[in-house]
Amino acid sequence: MASYNCREFDFIASIFGSKICLFVTINMLETYDKTTGMECGSELLKNQFLFDPAYRNLNHGSFGTYPRSVRDALRQSQDECEARPDAYIRYAYPKALDVAREAVASLVNAPVQTVVFVPNATTGINTVLRNITFTEGDIILYFATIYGACEKTVTHICETTAAESLKIDYTYPVSDDALCEAFEKAVSQVKAAGQNPRIAIFDTIVSLPGVRVPFERLISACRQHGILSLVDAAHGIGHIPFDLTQLDPDFLVSNCHKWLYTPRGCALLYVPERNQGLIRSTLPTSHGFVPLPTGGAPINNPLPPSTKSAFVVNFEFVGTVDNAPYTSLPAAVEFRKAITWQGKSGEDAIMSYTQDQARKAGKLVTKILNTEVLENAEGTLGNCNFANVKLPLDPTMLAGGETGKAVKIAQWIANKLVDEYSTFIAIIFHAGAWWVRLSAQVYLTMEDWEWAGNTLKDVCERVSKGEASE
Template structure:
């Protein structure tokens, strides 16, 4: 059988490979991801091997399997294997980097207003426990990439003029909310010019957009494999180039691979292999991080094999998802009489760079303000507390009554919905969603939210 004969058409035919409950439309790949049956089978195989011989598995089989998976993910990112390790999720990856850096008085971490909430909380936590403080680049969408980069440069320049040391900048590949592609390539360039460490939170990166870290050369990068690459949860890659590996001396939690300072007191000998082991201290650091289920890490080769043999390869997947996300945004915005979020001032026929990903963000016809507002909308303007209640109600009704969910959130004085394209979805799924959202918006706008229709989710 030729490789082309193994391919499954994208859209509804692809559903046969996935594990969804009958009738469930999975329109939110971006939050938690999912994986096909062949990857589930690989996961069960590794878990069974773990239970069959726990000691042998943890001591010898797991490290070998990790090396195979690290090589596979490194090839996809176009970097050496020794620069890639696994952590549980991108939040852990960002925390691992930031909590390894030694901060001094006057150090700052620059981040952006649309940063993932857990990462902002991480920066605040660090400011409570170390001399570092966070410096936020303020803005709201719609905004152009050029303006984002300009504001970043301006923030760094001003901080330096104020006598501060911009130690590291944290930014996304694709923002979580709104779901929009970020100018991470240009920001890495600016960081290099400014002498600032670049830390890319690529939670929505690997498996959704092409990535060439060998060419880009950020200082640190982390990305969830379980969101878009079809591995089980939790599985994320952490990339640290050789030039920066000396900065990373502990995992979270600190475990047997800890690399102590030469002046630190002696501790118990490590349980990790020693002597003739060819791996670096950085690689061994992440080989065994406390006892847990690391079998999702071992499933990267199975996920990549599915993407190649059943889907036709990475480029084919990226193209389908980007085109579907564009269609999805257009049909939902048409149903609601609103617009898709993108950079302002695009000329007719000009392609939106911010929409070159597998997510689209559409404005709902529901404005939000706690003050007197002149915003023109078909419905009364919501107070923030009412808007938050409406978000909870709409998402619960979607899940309970309609067997789907698309995240709704507040940004820039409006409610928005984030759409995730995926290979098992097609345009008709989003045409259907547009009708559902229109009904829900009408009920919210007319103050007809019904607890009974919310149900018990």
């Protein structure tokens, strides 16, 4: 049975110049019974999250969010830290962190000694790349749809080390076979030039457009060629099933705050024991770093000694920051276990519902807009929680074929969605057209996506009338 708590009053004061605006939201909170669960798409489940009633959260994939029970766990960790700072940070926190590591390791079927936490996937990618010692002739392979911050990381590495890079170009939609063949050609090209393909970076699911990548095949291809595989699974854990023991990548980083319902920032960094010797430093370098022997006096470490591996200890304390998002992860895992859908529960229910919703939402919105979903002939791009829908806009008429103007129109649409429609939908100009990325989630229903389709239709009509150019 569901039970009802007293009304919760949230008072948020916002100051604009000399004016003070007071917003009052009143939520009738429904608490869930772990024995009966919460069905996907139900009001009971939606009410566990902290949304403004006037806001539709249609872009979960960018920054994620978390439910009230996880917020409570977050605040409890923070309160424990503030109650006894030294006792908590030096002694209690490492134990709580181990519990969180055990929880996430179990979820992805990885040995607990291979998993640590970093704030986000970008930090994880940087941590790996900046630990690799590159020599003349070493090549970093990456794909055209790499996340922008990671491509800039590669650029900086190539500016400051002996490494060079090779981007594998293509335009979606492409088949999985075509993408893997492009990778093989790139490897052959590098080797034919007498160079060494040292490491390859690729996604599990591309950010924009939001499409699934045949990462399993690419990990295998890297293994066959002796290339280090660095998997950017920013959209990974909580989104698609993971078995890291079976996949066996050389490095993998996955945001937990996007799809697993942990607070920001929290990401899993997986490094199998065979490669942990390569990751000598965190980012930034902190007390866990072990310098090469020089014969000098050891550098003082003010933290308590530990019997854990050097790799685990290295990432346990990386400067003084709020690590409560990490220790909140077990609460997120427990919350997810109570979610149900059509007789399924936990991860199976969540992933089944969201992927089914993404496919249906894509069809519904394309019907409203009379356009199409971005998909390949095999139908593999949409095997995730995203659907990419083309907007009914003429790029030649509106942007004259200029990418810069097209991007400005995309920015105008994004701003209008936030300012006038109280929502946000990610948008990209790709392959000569504007596409929106629909992001399915357990607290959304098809009614939300029908509203989204009609809203996008209205905004596109405004763009066609020239509003975005004013």
